[in-house]
Amino acid sequence: MADDQLFEDLPEQDKPLPKGRGAVRLREPERRQMSMQVAALDDLVGDDHPVRAVWSFVEGLDLSALYDVIKAREGEPGHPPASPKLMLALWLWATIDGVGSARQLDRLCRDHLIYRWLCGGVSMNYHSLSNFRIAHMAVLERLLAQGVASMVDAGLVSLDTLAQDGLRVRAGAGAGSFRRRPRLDELKTAAQTRVERLRFEVETDPAADDRRRRAAKERGARERAERIAAAQERMKELEAERERREKTNKKEVAKQKSPRASTTDADARVMKMADGGWRPAYNTQIVSAPEHQVIVAVDIDTSGSDRGLAQPGIEMVHAEGYQPSNYLVDGGFTKNEAIEWAHANGIKVWCPPAQTKHGTDPYAPKKGDGVGVADWRERMKSDDGKAFYRLRCEHECINAHARRMGLRQLSLRGKIKARIHLLWFAVAHNMMRFFALHAKAQAA
Structure with a gap:
């Protein structure tokens, strides 16, 4: 009796099991256990993680235009803002990661290891992130042009053959x-x-x-x-x-x-999408070097059709200082006037002719054909021309990357902001292509 009173508060012990398999032993999670972890952020991210390449890329850029507008200076009052280099790196990595919201990026900067590594202890808020994203379109255009020029100078990309395609992206406006x-x-x-x-x-x-x-x-x-x-x-x-x-x-x-x-996005227009449905959208135009899948120029169009957009695309390329010899587009872009204009400027347009309602040969010469259109029909009819035109399919990889990077629905409203969103994608995409092409060249 004395022993029973002495040990009566102890939990009841199970009796030994008979011979055979014993009870299951497991390691259960214990989330209330206090622990101390001492480690630098830099030690938690692997040396081969892609985010390190993104940070190195940003460090090598000339961002003097962003630093010149900062008002916080030594000896003057004012709260110092986050470094433009950090803000640029955050949005480039967020674009690669498919993050299109400033609020979501703000949460990731607090909770996600990779974004915390980029921040390095610098606090963020979605107002600053959102303002930086839309405030520097000229800087993004310059970064896109300089990135293409640097790859051309390094011999990684050739701009003799370019391709243009339209990608319809859902707008932020609601159908109602x-x-x-x-x-x-x-x-x-x-x-x-x-x-x-x-x-x-x-x-x-x-x-x-x-x-x-x-x-x-x-x-x-x-x-x-x-x-x-x-x-x-x-x-x-x-x-x-x-x-x-x-x-x-x-x-x-x-x-x-x-x-x-x-009434929420006046520039948006209801367009027929790839799945056959009709939604408010923007028609994004992307010009690329298809062989290397590098974006050369981008623009936003609010019409629901690509017809007639080949000539504006070539003019945009000329404005950037590029002189291609071949220009690949879909059949929906074709206009005889544009083909003649391109031929007069020393550019061969490659696109399949539209099928006629009467079933006649679309490659056959027609009465009103000019020199450029006649040459185009002859080129597209030949087997060599059809084989060369297959290079345009490489541009579809860029469209696939755009969808993977979140270019499905725009979180920004208005044609100008939609173009800024597209520029962020173009700069981030070209950065990743530079890494791949440079590694390929080093391996060769």
Whole structure:
């Protein structure tokens, strides 16, 4: 009895099991156990991790234009901002990683090891990240041009043959944000009335806290009124375009409904996507050196068709200082006028001819063909021409990389910001191609 009272608080022990297999022994997680881990961030990231190559790449760039605009200087007041080199590296790695949101990137800078390694203890917030992302389009254009030039100088890329293709990317606007002209006029009147009422309340309310809240509401109402006004301006462009099409195809235009514009992203347009559906989108135009899958130039178009965009693409390439001899495009880009113009400028356009409704030979010479069009038909008819045109398929790898990097739906609104998003992708893609081509050249 004394022994029972002495050990009565101990848990009951299981009796020994008979001979055979014993009880299962496992290591269970214990998340409340206190522990201390002492390690430098640099020791937690492998020496061969790709993020180190990205950081080395950014360190070698000339970012003096970004440093010149910083107001925080020695001997002057002001909170120092994050280094432009760090911000650029963060967005390049985020683009490679498929991260398209400043808020998501802000969370990753706190929680993800690789992003924490890039930050190196520098705190981030999504406002600064978002502002940096859209504030330096000229710098991104320069980085894209300098990257291509450096690869050409190193003999890694040849720009004698270029290819152009359109990639439709879902816009940030919702399908329900599109309105016709009568509804846009009603929304504009309501928005202006709300702005005036909120402004009056802000000026007459003596409470400071409540005044700040009302000022925020007024700012939101004012921004909405500006978006509606932008939608009305876009509506004028769409109506003018409809009038131009009525002159050449009146019956077809009569079957279509009146145009609509979005109140959240006026530049977006409903387009037919690759899966056959219709959604608000932008038609991104990418010009590349297909053999090496390097992006040469990018642009944004708001039309739902690629037809007629070959000549603007060549002009954009010429503006960058490139003089290609061959230009590969899809069949939807073809226009006889553009082929003649390119031929006069010493460029051979390669694209399959459109199939005729009557089943006639599309390669056969036609009465109105000029010298350039006749030469194009003869080249595309030959087996050598068809074999050479297969090089355009290499451009599809760039489109696949764009989808993998998150270029499926834009988180930025407006044509200018959409182009900035596309430039981030182009710079990040070319950076990765430089790593691959340089490693291949070293191995050779």
